[in-house]
Amino acid sequence: MGIIGKRVAYYPGCSLEGASRAYDVSTRIVVKELGLELDYLEDYNCCGAMESKNVTFMGTMLLNARNMSLALKRGHKVIVAPCNGCSFSLQRAEYFLETDRKVFEKVNELLKEGDVDPLDEIPHTYHLLEWLYNEAGPQKVKERTVRPLKGLKVANYYGCLYTRPHFYSRTYAHAGGNGEERPRKRETADDDEHPFYMNELLEAAGAESVYFEPMHTQCCGGPHSLSDEDVSKKFVMMILQTAKRNGANIIATECPLCHASLEMYRYRLMLEGIEDVDVPAAYFTQLLGLAFGYSVDDVKLKDNLSDPIPVLRRLGIA
């Protein structure tokens, strides 16, 4: 424990300051309770998510390099992002900047032109979940829990980009034909195919994890949730039905995009009369916040479109 650092730069991402504010608020609560510290990255810009990279390569590098530069300016070598998309984008930029000298030099040149400090080193990006697990861990969560999530059966949904692809976040010297360098292995990373960090944190808070493989890392439609409705609908249906049929009464999420996609299509599927899709979703930080004794309003459970409050009330948690 304690490899990444207790005080890190916090890159919330656009979504967390708008429709997904519940995740932001509950994240701050949990982080404070666990004795860690987030330093808000003032005046950050969008990471480009999964969309910009399909349109422009260098533009997306620049967007992320600017955020990295802001973090370095504040004296941070570690950025924590609570969104799968944001942490993916920053890690992807990290990978290309680290493995491709030409890209690195070009990006620095362009940053200077845009009045942004060039990068003298490349900060590392971690997902919030990975950071919480490594810096605080289940033991600390257990100590802090005052209202155990007793009887709550959770389906832990990790989404795609938390563990994938390993090239960007764990072993990034391997791909890209740069064979001479030794692959760097990140010790703190979760298991590739069978992630368990969220399971352990929520179990430490008293919840029970249901069997949810392989849907725990199945795609929800992600960047296509608006542009390709047929595919997204089918994917979300598979996820929700698996959760329900395996006995879950709530889905824990850790990405605002996955969360929004699950909630939106859950409601649409229910309108269409599809069976076994009525499992509500909540951010894992909201559930941890409840376990630490905070109220429904403190963790903004009302913001969740899928309304998990009745389930939690029935179990006496909220």
Place this chain on the structure above:
Amino acid sequence: MPIHERSLIESERVLRKERLVIDGIDVSGDWNLIILPRTVEDYDLDFAKEIMESPDGKTIQQCYQCSYCTASCPVHNYWDDRYNPRHFIYLARLGMVDELQKRVDVMWRCVSCHKCTHRCPKGVLVEDVLKVILRVMYKRGLIGDYPSKKFDQFFTESVLEYGRIEDGELLFGWMEKQGYKIKKDPILRKPIPFFSDIPRWLKDMVSKPIKEGNISFIMLNAKHMLFHPRTKEWNKFKQVLRRVMEEEGALAKGG
């Protein structure tokens, strides 16, 4: 690459005969299927070169066609088995542009789940490579405005303009692009969800916080819809970004 591609054989070139006599010898029976040969002349070797020029596309040359990507792909497995990443890479490397063009209706369906990249034993960044293939095809006019392209462009230009995105603008702006009639206020030209002709699920979603009296949530999102959140020190950087995108040909055509 001596890989036999069943999908490269069109049905017109497959001949089946009940009885077949060649040079006076009866070869009926097992020999009743003949595939007429085809000479491919319209391959485009520059196509693969252009893909390799982009830093995120250069790993295409490491592919050895094991098909692990396709085996992992959820779009292939759960939606349409014509979506085949391995095959797209094969065609792109050979430069068989016309074959790629026959598949444009499924090629854009990648949901960026990165199972392909994650599991590739050769270190091909499969997801990136597929997006580069699409990008190059779009640049050459081989593929039209497919749905996710429209969204990507819309999203990226919003980022370029403000430095940040706003969920309401994306959602309603996208609905408007889909042909729904969105009412806008006369002064700021911002969407008003309640008087708009939008599907029921969206109307219900928007009215949930109002029904529950979740005032702080409504205020926050209304504020963002009226005053787009933006990055403060953005202007100078925006110019650089716009220039870079122009050089890459990434800005919308005509826009």
